[in-house]
Amino acid sequence: MRASRLGAWRALAAAGTAATLWAAAGCGGPQVRHPVDLKEHMVRVPAGEFIMGRDSLGADDERPARRVWLDEYAIDRVEATNAEFKAFVDARGMVAPNNPAWDMNYYLGKPAAPVVNITWEQANAFCRWRGKRLPTEAEWEKAARGTDGRLYPWGNTWTDSIANVWHNDRFERAAPVGSFPAGASPYGVFDMAGNVWEWCADWFLPQYYATAPPRNPAGPKGPTPFRAVRGGSFTSPKSDAEIPNRSKSPPGDTLHHLGCRCAWSAHDPTAPADPKRH
Numbered sequence: 001m002r003a004s005r006l007g008a009w010r011a012l013a014a015a016g017t018a019a020t021l022w023a024a025a026g027c028g029g030p031q032v033r034h035p036v037d038l039k040e041h042m043v044r045v046p047a048g049e050f051i052m053g054r055d056s057l058g059a060d061d062e063r064p065a066r067r068v069w070l071d072e073y074a075i076d077r078v079e080a081t082n083a084e085f086k087a088f089v090d091a092r093g094m095v096a097p098n099n100p101a102w103d104m105n106y107y108l109g110k111p112a113a114p115v116v117n118i119t120w121e122q123a124n125a126f127c128r129w130r131g132k133r134l135p136t137e138a139e140w141e142k143a144a145r146g147t148d149g150r151l152y153p154w155g156n157t158w159t160d161s162i163a164n165v166w167h168n169d170r171f172e173r174a175a176p177v178g179s180f181p182a183g184a185s186p187y188g189v190f191d192m193a194g195n196v197w198e199w200c201a202d203w204f205l206p207q208y209y210a211t212a213p214p215r216n217p218a219g220p221k222g223p224t225p226f227r228a229v230r231g232g233s234f235t236s237p238k239s240d241a242e243i244p245n246r247s248k249s250p251p252g253d254t255l256h257h258l259g260c261r262c263a264w265s266a267h268d269p270t271a272p273a274d275p276k277r278h
């Protein structure tokens with residue numbers, strides 16, 4: 001475990017993220033020190049329980065609502081941008097993502113917009129290259145709703161113009177990341193409701209919640225036909241932007257409204273050898 005933590009730190013430093021803060025874990029448990037990147041605006045989410053899923057409204061795959069414990073982790077405050085993904089593409093000599101049909105200069109012309117048209121493998125490789133990883137569905141959901149089971153990042157009542165969904169605001173397509181500070185989550189994470197859908201680490205199974213472990217769930221063992229995607233997008237009705245809403249996509253697909261953000265923790269729950277992955 002110690003070796004992997006040091007490895008993650010070295011990878012983060014190697015990715016050119018020198019501006020780091022060594023932050024201590026919350027009080028109570030043993031101290032865990034990890035690099036929280038200031039330049040890239042990662043947000044620390046303290047260890048503890050939160051309410052995942054919901055029992056009323058929503059779809060069957062969101063049930064049952066249950067209390068889930070997550071170890072401390074950090075998550076990017078904003079969605080991955082075209083500029084950040086270009087640094088990865090250029091460093092690896094990869095083919096750049098296709099432009100969406102609605103803007104043929106999107107990838108190079110809008111560096112602050114969220115990267116789209118990337119496969120799950122590309123999103124995963126991008127996060128690994130940065131010394132990070134994709135968040136689990138549980139990590140994504142806790143970062144979006146905090147610990148009180150709220151429906152939207154800002155509370156329980158929909159509010160127009162503080163999230164980018166379909167026909168509710170000043171953006172017809174994807175907005176520059178972080179354009180809606182009033183719609184931030186309790187941890188200060190942006191665009192968890194709308195803008196672009198986000199790949200999660202987990203394989204997707206609709207019935208997973210019924211049997212998921214209560215601590216650090218990282219998705220079914222897989223493979224399944226789909227990876228989990230969360231949060232809705234600029235093409236979505238506001239119901240898709242309700243935090244418990246779950247969706248999925250074949251991991252090899254690229255979509256003009258699907259991107260990613262990255263996470264980091266001292267102990268990676270998505271690592272295949274991790275016994276917590278069950």
Ligand SMILES: [Ca+2]
Nearest residue numbers: 164165167171
């Ligand atoms: Ca919109």
Ligand SMILES: [Ca+2]
Nearest residue numbers: 191194196231
């Ligand atoms: Ca989003």
